[in-house]
Amino acid sequence: MHKELLENIGEKELIKRLAEFMPKNQISDDCALIKARDKDLLINTDSLVENVHFSNETISALDVGWKAVASNVSDLISSGCCKIIGINIGLVVPPKTDWNWIKDLYKGINQALEYFGGSILGGDCSVGKEKVISLTAIGTQGEIKFRRNSCKPKELIMTTGLHGLSKLGLMIKSKKIWNKNTFITQTLIDRSIQQFCKPKLKPKFLKKVLNARPNKNLKTIGCTDSSDGLFQALLDLSIESNCKAVVDYEKIPKHKNWPVGDEWDEYYFFGGEDYELVFSLPLKWAKNLLNVDKTISEIGYFTEGSPTVEFINLKNDNFQKYKSFNHF
Numbered sequence: 001m002h003k004e005l006l007e008n009i010g011e012k013e014l015i016k017r018l019a020e021f022m023p024k025n026q027i028s029d030d031c032a033l034i035k036a037r038d039k040d041l042l043i044n045t046d047s048l049v050e051n052v053h054f055s056n057e058t059i060s061a062l063d064v065g066w067k068a069v070a071s072n073v074s075d076l077i078s079s080g081c082c083k084i085i086g087i088n089i090g091l092v093v094p095p096k097t098d099w100n101w102i103k104d105l106y107k108g109i110n111q112a113l114e115y116f117g118g119s120i121l122g123g124d125c126s127v128g129k130e131k132v133i134s135l136t137a138i139g140t141q142g143e144i145k146f147r148r149n150s151c152k153p154k155e156l157i158m159t160t161g162l163h164g165l166s167k168l169g170l171m172i173k174s175k176k177i178w179n180k181n182t183f184i185t186q187t188l189i190d191r192s193i194q195q196f197c198k199p200k201l202k203p204k205f206l207k208k209v210l211n212a213r214p215n216k217n218l219k220t221i222g223c224t225d226s227s228d229g230l231f232q233a234l235l236d237l238s239i240e241s242n243c244k245a246v247v248d249y250e251k252i253p254k255h256k257n258w259p260v261g262d263e264w265d266e267y268y269f270f271g272g273e274d275y276e277l278v279f280s281l282p283l284k285w286a287k288n289l290l291n292v293d294k295t296i297s298e299i300g301y302f303t304e305g306s307p308t309v310e311f312i313n314l315k316n317d318n319f320q321k322y323k324s325f326n327h328f
Contacts, residue, residue, distance in 0.1 A: 029079060029147055029149075029224070030044055030075040030079070030224075031043065031075050031076060031078075031079040031081075032044070033079075033141060039140040040140070041085075041138060041139070041140060041141065042076050042079050042080075042081050042138070042141050044072050044137050045134065045137075046068070046072045046075065046134070046135055046137075047090075047132060047133065047135075048064060048068050048071070048132070048133045049130065049131075049132050050132065051130060055174075057173070057174065058170060058173040058196075059173065060104065060108075060197075061100075061101045061104035061105045062104045062107055062108040063108060063198055064105055064108060064133065065104070065105040065106060065107065065109040065110075065112065065133075066111055066112040066198050067108075067197070067198070067199065068108075068109065068135050069087065069112035069113060069116065069135065070112060070198075070199045070201055070275060071135075072087065072135045072136070072137035073112075073116045073139075074199075074201055074225045074227060074275040075137075075227075076137055077201060077202060077203060077206070077225070077277070078146055078225040079141070079145070079146050079147070079223075080142045080143075080145050080146035080206055080223070081139035081141065081142060081206070082142030082143070082206055083117060083139055083140045084113075084116050084118035084137065084139045085118055085121075085138040085139055085140065086119045086120065086121040086138060087109075087118060087120060087135050087136060087137045087138070088121050088122050088123045088136040088138075089109070089122075089124075089133070089134070090123055090124050090132070090133075090134035090136075091123065091126070091132070091133060092127070092128035092130075092132035092133075092134075093125075093127065093128065093132075094127065094128065094129060094130065094131070095127055097131065115200075116201070116203055117203075118137070142210075143210060144209060144210060144213070144218070144219055144220065145220045146206075146220075146222075146223035146279065147220055147221075147222065147240075148222060148223070148224050148236055148237055148240035148241065149240040149241050149242075150220045150221055150222040150223075150241065151237050151238075151240075151279075151302050152241070152243070152282075152302060153243050153302050153304045154282075154301065154302070154303070155280035155282055155283075155286075155301065155302050156280060156282075156283060156286040156298050156300070156301050157234070157245060157246075157247065157279075157280050157298070157299050157300040157301055158278075158279055158280065158281060158286060158289070158296055158297060158298050158299065159226070159230070159276055159277065159278045159279075159297055159299055160276045160277045160295060160296050161202070161295060162253055162255050162274070163226055163229075163230045163252075163268050163269070163271070163274045163276060164230075164255075164258065164264070164267045164271050164274070165191055165195035165196070165255065165274060166195045166271060166272065166273040166274045166275075167196075167268075167270075167271025167272065167274075168184075168188070168189075168192035168196075168271070169192035169193045169194070169195055169196025169197065170196050170271075171267075172189055172192060172196075173193065173196060173197075182259045183259075184257070184259070185257040187257055188255055188257040188258065191255060196273070199273070199274070199275045201275055202276070202277055208289065208292065208293055209221070209281075209289065212285060212288035212289035214284045214285055214288060218282075221279055221280065222237055222241055222279055222302075223237075223277060223280075224236050224237055224277075224278055224279075225275050225276065226274050226276045226277075226278055227274075227275055228272050228324055229269060229270045229271055229272040229274075229324050230268065230269050230270075230274075230278065231270055231322075231324060232270075232272070232324040233278040234309045235307075235308075235309050235324075237278065237279075237280070238302075238307040238309055239307040241302070241307075242307055243304060243307065244302065244303050244304070244305030244306060244307065244308050244310060245301075245302055245308070245310065246301055246302070246303055246311075246312065247299055247300035247310070247311050247312070248300050248311075248312050248313055249311050249314040251297065251298060251299045251300065252268070252297075252299055253297040253299075262316050262318045265316050265319060265322075266318075266322045270322050270323065270324055272324070280301075280302055
C-alpha cells in the first residue's frame with residue numbers, strides 16, 4: 001500500500017483532509033463558534049512544540065508561557081472576541097525537566113492572562129520526549145463576527161502594526177547570520193526581539209471597529225491574524241471569501257529601519273508569528289477607522305476574480321519562490 005507522508009502532503013492539505021471528519025465549514029477559521037443561551041462562545045486550541053516553536057537557546061520559559069497564551073488569544077481576537085474567559089493547559093514534558101522551568105512557564109502564562117484577561121481553568125500533564133504546551137482558550141463572541149469568508153469585492157484590505165519583526169527576532173536570538181553587509185539598528189533589534197518573545201496583540205481592536213462602524217446593521221467583517229505570515233493571511237482571506245486580493249507593495253507599513261532587499265521581503269511577508277490583524281472593510285467604515293487609529297494601514301483591496309494574491313508596484317522577481325511556514 002502506497003504511503004502518503006505528512007512532509008509531502010503539507011499542513012494545509014492535512015487540515016483539508018481532516019475537515020472530512022468535521023461539520024461543514026468547521027475549518028474556515030481557527031476558532032470554533034459554540035452557540036450558547038446568553039453569549040456565544042469562541043474556542044481555540046494552539047500548541048507550542050519544543051524545537052519547532054521554541055528552544056532553550058532562543059526564548060525563556062517565562063516568555064514561552066506568555067507566547068502560548070498570546071498565540072491562542074490572537075485567534076480569539078481575530079474572530080471578534082469581546083472577553084477572554086480562560087484557558088485549559090495540556091502540558092507534556094520529559095521526566096528530567098527542571099521544576100523551575102515549569103514554574104517560570106506558569107508565571108509567564110499568568111502574566112499574559114493578567115494582561116489579556118481570563119484565568120487557568122484546568123488541564124492535564126503527561127510525560128514525553130520533548131516539551132509541548134497545548135492551550136485551549138475560551139472567550140465570548142462580540143457584537144461583530146470576524147470571519148475569513150466575509151471579505152467582499154471593492155472592500156479595502158487593511159492591517160494593524162508591522163510584519164516581519166518576529167522572524168527577525170528569532171534570527172537574532174538563534175544567532176543566524178544574515179547578509180553581513182546589511183546594517184541592523186539597535187532600535188530594530190530590540191523591537192524584533194520584543195515581538196518574538198512577548199507579542200502584545202491588539203485586544204482593543206473590536207472596540208475600535210465598533211466605534212468606526214457607520215451602520216449598526218453591519219454584523220460581520222473579513223478578518224484573520226498573521227500568525228502564519230502576512231502573505232498566508234491574505235491568501236486565506238482570498239480563498240475563504242472567493243475573491244482576489246490586490247496588494248500595493250508601496251503601501252505596506254514597515255519599521256523605519258527595515259532593510260531593503262529580496263531576503264527582507266521574504267522575512268516580512270512569510271516570517272509569521274507577528275499576530276497582527278489582516279482584514280477588509282467597506283470604504284466608509286475603513287476611512288472612519290483610519291482616521292482614529294494611525295497604527296492601521298490600508299494596503300490594497302479585494303476584487304472579483306480567482307482566489308489569489310496579486311501585488312502591484314513589486315519589483316522582486318524572486319517573490320513567487322517564497323513559501324509560507326509549514327509544520328511538516
